[in-house]
Amino acid sequence: MEPFVLKNQSYLTIESWTKQFPGLSAGITTKRGGESKGSFETLNLGFHVGDEKSSVCLNREKVAELLEFPLNCWVGAEQTHDIAVKKITKADRGKGSNSYEHSFKGTDGFYTNEEGILLTLCFADCVPLFFIAPEKKMIGVAHAGWKGTVGKIANEMIQAWGREGIKPEEIIVAIGPSICEKCYLVDERIINLVENTLVDKGRLPYNLIEEGQYSLDLRELNRQILLEAEVPNQNILSTGFCSSCNQEEFFSHRRDQGGTGRMLSFIGWKEITDRL
Template sequence: MEPFAHHNQSYFSIRNWMEMNPGLVAGLTTKKGGSSIGVFENLNMGFHVGDQVEAVCSNRNKLANLIQFPLNHWVGAEQTHDTVIRKITKADRGTGADTYDNAFKGTDGFYTNEEGILLTLCYADCVPLFFISPDHRMIGAAHAGWKGTVNEIARKMVEKWREEGIAPNQIFVAIGPSICEKCYIVNDYVINFVENTLEDVEKKPYNTIKAGQYTLDLRELNKMILLKSGVPEKNIQISKLCSSCDQSEFFSHRRDQGKTGRMLSYIGWKETSE
């Protein structure tokens, strides 16, 4: 079953997580219902793509109102396709929320066990990873393009949580809307990294089209890495929504030839005092 449900034209939410965890908000925005124009039409959430800052702030405020999570409680990152993951506290709130200038530098993952913080990251084909351990009130998010994926940002999140006393079998992961294997064609250079990451795995997450050209399933690759890290298969759910196939819903870096907006993944616990 598709874990991401259309809640509003502007976002998909992880329905079953929110039903089972009162006070949790978690999802991914679409491209609909915002203030941006041109190639960023309409709901561009990325400051770094050349859109008007005022439009991006307006779009972010719209989401803040829709999910009832104030913008000054968000955190955001300058993402670099690396595997740096930061633990966030309330002292960090507002960092990267309404400007790119003070976003967390060189960061592609966040986690926290505090309420009243919205962890946000931007996407336009890369894989959004959402993490939760309800027993520990721990939540996390990671941005996994092919580089972050083969460098195992998913495993690194599991390891961070292990250091916090959370066993892999207590972690649930949702792998979000992103580019599907049919739309994601890669070369030998990328596949060599994939092979190194999965050297002891028989089933491969790619198919050969012809010499030097392959279709790669990044979502399946992330699932394999999570399984290898000890997260049970029953704890992992994968979206079938494709950012490239579905032009009406999503921005796609590949489809739109680099000139496009960004969706935003978000996850946070609302403050119980609210």
């Protein structure tokens, strides 16, 4: 069953989570329903891609209104395709919400157990990983392109939560809309790095297409890394949505040859007062 459900033209939610856990907002935006023009049509939420800043800010205000999660409660990052994850507190609210310059530097994952914070990251093919340990109220999100994936950012989050006293079996993970294996072709250099990442060589997340060219399933590779980190298989949800195949719904860096906008992954607990 597809975990990501379209709520309106502008975003999808992880429906089973938002139904099961009151006050949780979690999902990813689409490319529709915004103010951006040209190759950024229309709901571009990335400041760093060459779009008009005023359009991005308007788009973010629209999403904040749709989610009923004020923009001054958001946090954002200068994502560098690395594996640094950061714990966020209420003191951090607003950083990166309305400008790229004031976002967290060199960060590709956020987590928190506090209410009133919306953790956000930008995507256009890379894999968004959503984490929740409901008993401990811990939530998180990570950005896993091929570099972050082979660097095991998924495991980095599990280890960080372990230091918070959270066991892998307490963690549920959702693997979000991203480029599928049919659309993602890579060379042998990347496959060599993937092979070094794999512990279980039984199910390879890639296929040889022709000499020196492979299709790579980044979602499956992240699933294997999570299993290796001892997250139970039944605790891992995975989407069927491809950012490249679904041209009407999503931006795709690969498909659009770099000239494109960014979707926004989001996860946060609304404050109790907001739910009354």
